[in-house]
Amino acid sequence: MNEPLLTHNQVFSLKPETLEKRIMEYYQETQNSSLTIKYLVALRVRFKLGAQEFAHILEDLVRYLFMNTKATRTMKRFFYYFKDYFDAPEWKRLTLRVFPLRNFGEKVVSVARSLMSFVRPENTTEPDKP
Template sequence: MNVQPLQERQLFQMKRESLEKRICQYYEETQNSDVVIEYGMALLVRNAMMMEDYSLMCKDLIRQIFLTCRPSERMREFCLYFYDYFEYEEWEIVRSRLFKSRAEFSEMTRLVRPDMKYFRVASTPTFDKFDEVLAYAIKSWSEKSREKAFEEKEDFYFSFKAVFEDDNGKKHKLTFSKNADICKSCEELFTLMEILTRLTIFQKNGVRRFRDIVETECESIVSQEIINHSKRKKRGQELRKSLIK
């Protein structure tokens, strides 16, 4: 069976169970551990952006790769992001396998340590945050409109649209749909999107699709589904969220 590499559509839209199965099938056929690690990084971003639970995806496979596969530069570069996948004793084994010393590990991970708080399982959003996101989205509305919105909150959806330039300067959109945590700070959103520019898996015909973030065109989108004469319609409002730091 010829398993094709996964693209952004699968990584950011497929349901959890089906996606984990596809990634495991890909690894079984290719044994390409670096690509699977990059898939894992994309899924960490998805989990950090969405209120649905995409935490610890492909946990057993990721653990197997770090604990048994030949160390690579991609494993060294991204290992710290997967800290939650391991028990402490296992993590010490991973660290020892990938780095010659604690000093080398500390130097290699020094710059990314401040960003870890955005990726840890305990800090990623859940549906418990829905009311906070809705309050943020409608904060400029009148008091009466805000009250009505909370009465109809099940009709609201939140999306975040990121825009990137590829190696040829062409723009590409990536949308985190329906239940995105749009009340994140600009710094956090930039950090999450910047991860995608470091991955090699998002290519077409050798052209990187996510080379640079187009910061001024990224935006949050609030949609309300309205039932009118038995037909569902969506009313949307864009909340432009510049990611300029």
């Protein structure tokens, strides 16, 4: 049975340098992006709980995972937790890459609505003008 890299106690008690080293080594050895992202989400929680030294921990790894690896279910699930790691143009491009069908669907709905706004319903009547 596979032992977890870090226990929940370690994630919330170890120093940032130790966590960075262990998570980087783990990813380099296993290339397991899903579990790596889960650990990074836990570190984001630690940051939100007040540990300011975790603000942009492992920024290079996060950027690499989201920009260069295949979009996994885990990546899509936790995607929005890492918005502040990217600037606006990168975020837009990344959203298109991670959620291609969602963006296509939104575009289709937008075009359909714009086309429907030009068509006037047949059953409406205008009030008589005096």
